[in-house]
Amino acid sequence: MQYQASVNKLTQPLVQYLLDNADKLRLAVDKLENGCTVIDAGITVPGGLEAGRIITEICMGGLGTASISQSCYTDHWPLTINVHSSNPLLSCLGSQYAGWSLSHGKYYALGSGPARALATKLKDGVVEPVEELYKELDYRDSFDSAALVIENDAIPPLEIVEKVAAACGVPAERLTVIVTPTSSLAGGVQVVGRVLEVAMHKAHALHFPLENIIDGSGSAPICPPHPNFVKAMGRTNDAILFAGQVHLFVKGDDEAAEKLARELPSSTSKDYGKPFAEVFKAYEYDFFKVDAMLFSPASVIVTAVESGKSFRAGKLDNGLLDQSFGF
Numbered sequence: 001m002q003y004q005a006s007v008n009k010l011t012q013p014l015v016q017y018l019l020d021n022a023d024k025l026r027l028a029v030d031k032l033e034n035g036c037t038v039i040d041a042g043i044t045v046p047g048g049l050e051a052g053r054i055i056t057e058i059c060m061g062g063l064g065t066a067s068i069s070q071s072c073y074t075d076h077w078p079l080t081i082n083v084h085s086s087n088p089l090l091s092c093l094g095s096q097y098a099g100w101s102l103s104h105g106k107y108y109a110l111g112s113g114p115a116r117a118l119a120t121k122l123k124d125g126v127v128e129p130v131e132e133l134y135k136e137l138d139y140r141d142s143f144d145s146a147a148l149v150i151e152n153d154a155i156p157p158l159e160i161v162e163k164v165a166a167a168c169g170v171p172a173e174r175l176t177v178i179v180t181p182t183s184s185l186a187g188g189v190q191v192v193g194r195v196l197e198v199a200m201h202k203a204h205a206l207h208f209p210l211e212n213i214i215d216g217s218g219s220a221p222i223c224p225p226h227p228n229f230v231k232a233m234g235r236t237n238d239a240i241l242f243a244g245q246v247h248l249f250v251k252g253d254d255e256a257a258e259k260l261a262r263e264l265p266s267s268t269s270k271d272y273g274k275p276f277a278e279v280f281k282a283y284e285y286d287f288f289k290v291d292a293m294l295f296s297p298a299s300v301i302v303t304a305v306e307s308g309k310s311f312r313a314g315k316l317d318n319g320l321l322d323q324s325f326g327f
Contacts, residue, residue, distance in 0.1 A: 005087075007095045007114035008143040010062025014054055015147045015176050025051040035173030036161045042184025043153060049079075049222070052189025055178055056083065059149050059190060061095030061114045063087045066193050068222070074243050075318040076327050077221035081193045084217040088248075089210050092197035094139050098151065099131050104159040107152075111164070115148035115175070117141035118168035130167055136210075145174040151191065153181040153229070183225050183232040191236035195220040195297055199246040199264060202296040208260050212251040214305065218297060220244040224325055230285070234277030237295070238324035241266040241276065242317045244297030249305050257304035258311040264302070265314025269294035275324040 018039055022029045026048050028040035041047040041055060049068055056066040064085035071080040085091040100111035100119060118141050119130040134140060146168040150156060156177060165172040180187035196218035204210055221243050223235035246264075250257050266272055271279050271291040283289035299314040 005063065005090065006141050006143045007061030007063065007090065007117050008141055008146050011058045011114050011147050012145065014058045014062060018051070018054060018178070025054075027051055032158060032161060032172070034158060034162065035171070036165065037176045038155055039176065039178045040155070041178060041180045041186040043155070043179060043181055047180075047184050047186035049185050049189055052180070052186035052193070053081070055149060055180060055186060055190045056081070056193035058147055058178065059096040059113045059193070060085060060091045061117070063091035063095070064196075068189070071219070073245070074221050074316065074321060076322060077243070077325060079222040080219050081189055081195075081222055082217070082219045083193055083196050085196065086215050088196060088200055088213055088216040089137065090139060092200040093133060093204065093210070094137050096194060096197045097133070097201060099133060102150070102156070102160050102164070104157050107154065107157055107160065109150045109152040109156065111148050111150055113147055113149040113178070114141065115146035115164060115168050118143065118146050118170070119164070120167060120169070144170060145176075146170050147176045147178065149178045149180065149190070151180055151182055151187060153183065155179055182229055182236065183227055185225055188223055188225050188232070188236055192220045192222055192239045195240050195244040196246055198240055198244070198295055199248065199297050199300065202264055202293065203248075203260060205292060206260065206263050208256070209252065213248055214251060215249040216247065218244060218246040220297070221321070226326075230277050230280060234275055234280065235324055237276040238321060240297055241272070241294065242298050242321040242324065245299045245316075246297040247301040247303065249303045251305060254304050254307050254309050257302045257309070261300055261302035261311035261313045264296055264300040266294055266296045266298055267314055269296075275320065277324070
């Protein structure tokens with residue numbers, strides 16, 4: 001499946017909006033010595049919910065919308081982020097998914113956002129995507145500038161920035177790096193705003209034909225921030241695991257749609273049942289030991305568009321959500 005849309009081109013107006021309204025959004029903008037623009041969304045400045053909402057849309061490659069509203073679907077946490085994409089495959093997996101591993105010395109971060117779709121490497125004399133996923137998506141972006149979102153509490157070293165620019169095939173002065181600490185308001189919003197992406201990623205892990213997912217939406221409560229990284233990260237995960245709601249519209253037969261709905265919820269995982277920070281600690285803070293099937297929304301609806309039938313599975317857990325959020 002070949003897409004013509006450029007996720008980096010589509011996000012440029014959103015990136016420019018952050019730059020033009022940095023003071024209003026309580027962001028800090030800096031130029032590194034190589035010309036790269038860095039947007040600080042919560043390290044040395046407060047940032048905020050609105051910045052997080054816009055960054056969520058940047059992560060989604062300009063192919064999705066994010067809104068913040070008050071909702072009563074949880075008992076105690078009304079502040080909600082709602083996301084939607086009519087191209088969830090490219091928006092969520094082709095852009096939003098944090099799939100680019102970046103490290104230098106003691107600095108480590110996962111990169112997400114549209115720059116991923118530009119990144120290539122030379123292997124055995126052949127140019128190929130940095131991430132294998134893009135071979136499955138059959139998509140490679142082409143644009144003269146790039147935007148990358150990093151979830152970290154420190155600005156990346158120049159070596160990482162140079163690596164990103166080179167992989168994307170753009171000069172450093174045409175690269176924008178947005179840094180969102182997990183413990184910040186903006187960081188929390190943009191992670192919880194991955195509720196639809198998490199469902200798409202699990203559908204991929206379950207070997208559901210991704211091209212059959214033609215539309216999707218999701219919502220989850222915005223978690224209160226926490227100064228401790230592990231607890232902050234745990235809360236962002238738990239917002240999705242215990243109260244994330246996703247609705248997918250799929251092509252294909254009813255049996256496949258029903259099977260997807262049944263297998264998608266987080267409660268199907270052997271590690272479900274306690275706040276993520278506790279699970280993480282029990283595995284000695286090793287992500288690779290956590291059951292990959294845990295990372296999914298609490299409740300899902302899968303609608304088979306050809307028959308009109310919908311299948312629902314999973315449920316919200318207000319008790320675990322309250323425990324995680326410190327109620």
